[in-house]
Amino acid sequence: MTAPRRTGPPPPPNLVLTITPAVDWRLDWCHACKAWTRATGSTFLLTPDGVATVSTWSWCEVCDAPGEAHRD
Numbered sequence: 001m002t003a004p005r006r007t008g009p010p011p012p013p014n015l016v017l018t019i020t021p022a023v024d025w026r027l028d029w030c031h032a033c034k035a036w037t038r039a040t041g042s043t044f045l046l047t048p049d050g051v052a053t054v055s056t057w058s059w060c061e062v063c064d065a066p067g068e069a070h071r072d
Contacts, residue, residue: 020046021054030060037061 025041038060045052 022046028058030063033060033062035062037063 022044028038028040030038040058042056043054
């Protein structure tokens with residue numbers, strides 16, 4: 001008895017994919033402490049298919065300082 005013959009396209013060859021993370025950031029006005037102390041940015045993923053925005057973030061060196069309570 002022989003094994004059933006496989007139908008369909010052949011499996012793809014071993015692919016090598018290079019993914020490059022990139023970050024775009026800028027200084028911004030913090031509305032809580034009223035100063036230019038906030039860094040705001042976006043994280044991008046660069047792939048052969050194009051660019052995708054992964055996340056956005058912001059951090060204030062005064063309001064978000066380690067060891068201090070969070071201010072709203």
